[in-house]
Amino acid sequence: MIQNCSQESISQFIFETLRGKFPDVHCELEFHTPFELLIATILSAQCTDERVNLVTASLFAVANTPEAIIALGQQELENKIRSLGLFHNKAKNILAACRVLVEDFEGRVPNDIDLLRRLPGVGRKTANVVVSNAFGIPAIAVDTHVFRLAHRLGIAQGKTPEKVENELMLRFPKDNWSLMHHLLIFHGRRVCFARKPSCGECPLTPVCKTFLSN
Structure with a gap:
């Protein structure tokens, strides 16, 4: 299929297929406020959302x-947060970020990516997660799942998360950015695993560059 399709049609096929496969797609970090999401996202580095949710339920x-x-x-x-990886550095960054929020933002989480990145421990991925899920601003946060699937599918070739983000923003309509982020994560966690992808269960094989090249 891929040989006869434009990039636009392949992107649309991926989006529509994943949206049909995962109609209940959502952010799997549990939160009630932008601040809770910010902290949960910082804690999620090198850790599962399930484990983070257990910890934040007690913390919050x-x-x-x-x-x-x-x-x-x-x-x-x-x-x-001791049961999470890198707990010492995470605690240090969270406290430093909280001090900046209090001193510079009256205790409120800003809804701007550049302002969020001024907070210790907050990189572009975390900032994108927060503005997208807490404020409804279109963004594509490139985590390990999004990075892996983008390369496997052949919809991005960038060597860094930021370059992949830029490529994906060009491939998909802005209104679909946030949803596309979650769809790729869901697919990466449930089908396109890092070590042994379940290609036999994947509906994207007709357009998957990696599958078609094997």
Whole structure:
């Protein structure tokens, strides 16, 4: 199929097929406020959303504002998130980010990617996740799943997450960016696994560059 299709039609096929396969697609980090999503996303580095949700349920029950997190202090925050990887550095960055939020943003999470990236521990991926899911601003956050699938499918060739993000933004309509991000993550977690993708269960094989080249 791929030989006879334009990039636009392939992109549309991928989007529509995944939307049909995952009609309930959503952000799998649990949150109620932009601040909770910010903290959950920082904690999600090198960790599953399921594990993060267990930790944040306990953490947010006692501290779900920048001021409350600061009041916990480094040691107590580390104790709350100890079961997650890199807990020491994550606690350090979260506390530093909370101080910036209080000092520069009146304790509120900004809805701007560049402003979010001023916060310690917040890179472009985290900023995109926050503006997309907390504020409804179109964005494509490129995590390991999105990066892997973009290359396997052949819809991006960039060597860095930011280059892949730029390629995907050109491939898909802006209104679909945020949904496309979640669709690729769902597919990566449930079908197109990193080590052993389930190609026999994948509806994208007609346009998958990797599958067709094998």
